[in-house]
Amino acid sequence: MMPDDLRYSREHEWVRVEGPIATIGITGFAADELGDIVYVELPEVGSQLKQFAGFGVVESVKAVSDLYAPISGTVTEVNDALRSGPELLNTDPFGAGWIARVELADPTEPEGLLDAAAYAELTAG
Amino acid sequence: MAYSPHTPADRERMLAAVGVTSVDDLFADIPAGVRASSFSVPPPLSEQEVRAELSRLAGRNRIAEVSFLGAGAYRHLVPSVVGEVIGRSEFSTAYTPYQPEVSQGTLQSIYEFQSLICELTGMEVATASHYDGATATAEAALMACRLTRRHRVAVSTAVNPQVRRVLATYCSGPGIEVVEVPADLAVGGSGLTPVEAAERVLDDGFACLVAQQPNFFGGIEPMGELADASHAVGAQFVAVVEPTSLALLAAPGTYGADIVAAEGQPLGIPLSFGGPYVGLMAARMESVRQMPGRLVGATRDAQGRRGYVLTLQAREQHIRREKAASNICTNQALCALAATAYLTSVGPAGLAEVADLSITQARHLATALETAGLAERRFSGPYFAEVALRVPDAVRRHAALAAGGTVAGLPLESEYPELHDTLLLAATELTTDADIAALVAALEGTR
Numbered sequence: 001m002m003p004d005d006l007r008y009s010r011e012h013e014w015v016r017v018e019g020p021i022a023t024i025g026i027t028g029f030a031a032d033e034l035g036d037i038v039y040v041e042l043p044e045v046g047s048q049l050k051q052f053a054g055f056g057v058v059e060s061v062k063a064v065s066d067l068y069a070p071i072s073g074t075v076t077e078v079n080d081a082l083r084s085g086p087e088l089l090n091t092d093p094f095g096a097g098w099i100a101r102v103e104l105a106d107p108t109e110p111e112g113l114l115d116a117a118a119y120a121e122l123t124a125g
Numbered sequence: 126m127a128y129s130p131h132t133p134a135d136r137e138r139m140l141a142a143v144g145v146t147s148v149d150d151l152f153a154d155i156p157a158g159v160r161a162s163s164f165s166v167p168p169p170l171s172e173q174e175v176r177a178e179l180s181r182l183a184g185r186n187r188i189a190e191v192s193f194l195g196a197g198a199y200r201h202l203v204p205s206v207v208g209e210v211i212g213r214s215e216f217s218t219a220y221t222p223y224q225p226e227v228s229q230g231t232l233q234s235i236y237e238f239q240s241l242i243c244e245l246t247g248m249e250v251a252t253a254s255h256y257d258g259a260t261a262t263a264e265a266a267l268m269a270c271r272l273t274r275r276h277r278v279a280v281s282t283a284v285n286p287q288v289r290r291v292l293a294t295y296c297s298g299p300g301i302e303v304v305e306v307p308a309d310l311a312v313g314g315s316g317l318t319p320v321e322a323a324e325r326v327l328d329d330g331f332a333c334l335v336a337q338q339p340n341f342f343g344g345i346e347p348m349g350e351l352a353d354a355s356h357a358v359g360a361q362f363v364a365v366v367e368p369t370s371l372a373l374l375a376a377p378g379t380y381g382a383d384i385v386a387a388e389g390q391p392l393g394i395p396l397s398f399g400g401p402y403v404g405l406m407a408a409r410m411e412s413v414r415q416m417p418g419r420l421v422g423a424t425r426d427a428q429g430r431r432g433y434v435l436t437l438q439a440r441e442q443h444i445r446r447e448k449a450a451s452n453i454c455t456n457q458a459l460c461a462l463a464a465t466a467y468l469t470s471v472g473p474a475g476l477a478e479v480a481d482l483s484i485t486q487a488r489h490l491a492t493a494l495e496t497a498g499l500a501e502r503r504f505s506g507p508y509f510a511e512v513a514l515r516v517p518d519a520v521r522r523h524a525a526l527a528a529g530g531t532v533a534g535l536p537l538e539s540e541y542p543e544l545h546d547t548l549l550l551a552a553t554e555l556t557t558d559a560d561i562a563a564l565v566a567a568l569e570g571t572r
Contacts, residue, residue, distance in 0.1 A: 039414065039439075044274065059414075064439040066448070 008119035195551020232433035247378025248407035255404030258388025263295035269333035316504025343511030352381030393467025403460035417451030483510035
């Protein structure tokens with residue numbers, strides 16, 4: 001299921017914008033493709049994300065993948081629950097499996113990302 | 126299967142495909158001055174002639190009758206069982222296997238090696254081994270940079286200079302700055318790394334401090350205090366150790382080391398002109414994903430039987446490509462097996478005896494030379510089984526003794542200009558009282 005209120009990147013990350021803060025994570029599609037996730041390397045609070053640049057790593061039993069920032073900004077919070085419970089990315093990717101909160105550098109940036117319908121189309125094939 | 130070399134036609138097509146006209150064009154990037162101009166080799170010889178030629182060459186080797194050379198590589202007794210174990214055809218490979226899980230015996234031997242290194246160092250996880258102590262140390266520093274996301278490394282000048290050069294090489298590619306922490310090398314100084322010197326260098330831009338125990342001069346460093354100084358700025362503490370010393374000295378895990386690196390040669394590997402040796406590395410489990418190199422893990426198969434696997438491979442080059450924790454993708458399996466066989470055969474008490482005898486003979490050596498008025502200790506700090514001694518006219522006399530078959534350690538002047546007229550002399554359990562008497566007599570003869 002693809003929540004309607006989110007924006008999506010072609011690298012399978014999602015963004016939820018609430019005022020100046022964006023919450024980011026990976027999509028259910030990405031989590032399913034990766035399989036059981038066993039480790040997440042989180043960014044540091046205070047670090048700068050640049051749109052479409054790598055900011056972390058997810059490791060599943062099948063593969064290791066880079067996380068690409070869907071938006072630019074400063075990390076204000078990371079989901080520490082993922083350190084001991086990386087499987088949250090599989091069980092609740094759009095909720096408890098969020099990865100980081102970011103203070104947006106450019107509030108208009110998320111508008112350039114895909115909406116739910118366009119992302120659904122991207123992953124339909 | 127028949128071996129089919131490339132035909133001239135194959136070569137022509139390949140050269141055309143990459144857009145050059147001759148094989149020599151492929152080497153155009155190599156300056157002409159360093160290219161081999163010819164590969165003329167002597168004509169073929171019969172087996173008998175080859176044996177005679179090799180014997181003649183071997184006869185030119187200069188075998189020291191008495192040696193006090195250490196400086197990172199040490200002459201220890203290698204029990205015959207070590208050669209017997211590593212000579213078994215099941216084990217005779219330098220590599221981790223390409224189909225690892227079908228080679229359970231090899232994986233189990235590496236797992237035992239890792240367990241022994243953890244026990245010796247007091248750390249939680251050890252790798253399947255590295256090329257040598259120098260590369261293990263360099264990899265430890267890079268690992269600290271990944272863990273802290275910092276790009277500066279502090280290293281004591283009392284760390285083996287050869288190890289520091291390899292460290293500098295490894296750090297030059299990724300643009301990591303290496304900053305020296307000066308050891309107290311003043312005449313009559315401690316010969317150790319002062320904690321204040323480390324504190325002066327370290328700040329929150331440093332990924333780690335690298336210190337060696339015993340240090341290059343055999344000195345016993347204040348490792349706990351150096352670890353505290355590192356942790357105070359959020360840096361890792363990398364302890365470079367000599368493995369036999371761990372039978373008597375504190376295990377790095379007890380004084381706050383975050384990463385341990387070591388040259389494993391003293392554990393059953395003969396001196397052979399620099400190698401092959403084996404690098405050891407151990408760390409805390411929380412850092413395991415940033416460790417370089419292979420790791421063997423124990424698990425259970427579908428029927429509940431114990432089995433061994435190469436684990437956490439997602440760190441490694443064949444999966445992570447250019448983002449791998451390291452470009453090392455093998456280990457020194459045969460030398461690691463030798464270390465395993467050595468440690469297993471001598472046991473904890475035997476290893477303590479090796480260390481204890483080495484210390485005893487080092488003291489005997491220093492005392493004998495001092496009593497004869499031939500040398501005096503260069504430093505005042507405590508030392509292990511190696512000692513820096515001031516010997517007037519050291520370089521000339523060292524050369525004179527070497528010509529007579531006695532290697533009086535290492536003149537330190539070439540690596541440390543301030544340590545002129547200073548010899549670094551090592552003892553092990555193989556150093557006899559007669560060796561020491563011979564050294565005293567030989568030095569007397571050059572007075």
